Amino acid sequence: MTGNNSKEPMSREWNYFPELPLPNTSIFRWPPDPGFLARWIVRNWLTLSERVMMVILAVALWVFAYPSLATAKSFSFSWIAQTWAINMGLTIAVAGGLHWYFYMQRGQARRLKFDRRDQAKNNRLWKFSDQVRDNLFWSLTSGVGQITAFQVVTMWLMANGYAPTLSFAQNPVWFVLALILLPIWSAFHFYWVHRLLHVPFFYRHFHSLHHRNVNIGPWSGLAMHPVEHFIYLTSLMIHWIVPTHPIHLFFHVIYQGPGAAMTHTGYEDLLIRDKRRLKLGTFYHQLHHRFYECNYGNQEMPWDRWFGTFHDGTAEGTDATKERRKRMYQ
Numbered sequence: 001m002t003g004n005n006s007k008e009p010m011s012r013e014w015n016y017f018p019e020l021p022l023p024n025t026s027i028f029r030w031p032p033d034p035g036f037l038a039r040w041i042v043r044n045w046l047t048l049s050e051r052v053m054m055v056i057l058a059v060a061l062w063v064f065a066y067p068s069l070a071t072a073k074s075f076s077f078s079w080i081a082q083t084w085a086i087n088m089g090l091t092i093a094v095a096g097g098l099h100w101y102f103y104m105q106r107g108q109a110r111r112l113k114f115d116r117r118d119q120a121k122n123n124r125l126w127k128f129s130d131q132v133r134d135n136l137f138w139s140l141t142s143g144v145g146q147i148t149a150f151q152v153v154t155m156w157l158m159a160n161g162y163a164p165t166l167s168f169a170q171n172p173v174w175f176v177l178a179l180i181l182l183p184i185w186s187a188f189h190f191y192w193v194h195r196l197l198h199v200p201f202f203y204r205h206f207h208s209l210h211h212r213n214v215n216i217g218p219w220s221g222l223a224m225h226p227v228e229h230f231i232y233l234t235s236l237m238i239h240w241i242v243p244t245h246p247i248h249l250f251f252h253v254i255y256q257g258p259g260a261a262m263t264h265t266g267y268e269d270l271l272i273r274d275k276r277r278l279k280l281g282t283f284y285h286q287l288h289h290r291f292y293e294c295n296y297g298n299q300e301m302p303w304d305r306w307f308g309t310f311h312d313g314t315a316e317g318t319d320a321t322k323e324r325r326k327r328m329y330q
């Protein structure tokens with residue numbers, strides 16, 4: 001049974017939604033289920049998943065594109081500009097490519113698209129009265145700029161031995177484990193800074209900018225207030241204290257930067273010849289953009305369930321979320 005004909009009221013609100021209530025896909029589910037964990041590893045790390053593609057890209061960029069640590073020993077315009085240009089190109093390629101495919105080319109029409117609407121035009125809510133241009137503006141100015149700043153400072157710290165580094169040869173087990181743990185760290189960090197951003201003061205001044213995107217598109221992912229960019233990107237400071245390799249740093253940069261476009265396409269998956277080939281967004285985060293005070297984290301991490309902020313997609317979830325919002329703004 002597909003979600004689309006299982007819950008009548010929901011199908012009035014959404015063009016598409018998965019089967020509800022959303023299942024508990026957390027890898028911290030208790031008691032641990034070895035079969036489930038094995039499938040999680042296979043799905044995320046032993047197939048051409050978005051994470052594996054990001055690691056491949058990180059390695060390629062480390063070999064061919066980003067400046068070496070030897071170059072990063074002292075700050076100079078040329079390698080910082082080079083890093084910025086690569087990040088700019090990457091963000092435009094990923095967010096722009098997804099936007100082109102889904103919203104200009106209509107490559108998938110509305111199949112697996114959550115919201116019925118398209119991105120807003122002629123609305124003064126947005127800079128330039130245009131949601132996409134507004135999102136582009138915040139992503140490519142402060143977004144790419146601050147990602148680059150965090151990255152070059154981290155490279156400089158690594159190059160000078162102020163931040164601990166390691167190589168594959170020194171510790172292959174930790175090298176691989178760190179790749180698996182980084183998205184989990186990122187999700188943990190994101191949950192807490194995201195809750196902070198929903199404290200009414202922070203929400204009103206900073207995070208509301210991202211949340212004008214009730215109906216999201218690829219360019220919405222990095223469309224944030226500069227203060228939010230800064231808070232969001234502090235995730236990268238883990239490399240200042242935990243030993244990692246530049247490949248880990250670059251993977252993390254891709255995950256936080258262009259990766260945000262992949263989780264905000266407005267579609268659940270990329271279909272190729274009617275097969276779901278790539279996960280591109282979750283109903284979980286789409287619910288956050290529609291109802292605000294729920295699902296601050298992501299589905300495979302347990303934080304929302306543990307701290308009572310989980311919306312499972314049902315009408316009861318919506319009621320509980322509206323109650324929470326009311327209490328927060330009393």
Ligand SMILES: [Zn+2]
Pocket residue numbers: 210221264285289
């Ligand atoms: Zn979002």
Ligand SMILES: [Zn+2]
Pocket residue numbers: 194198207211288292
């Ligand atoms: Zn939010």
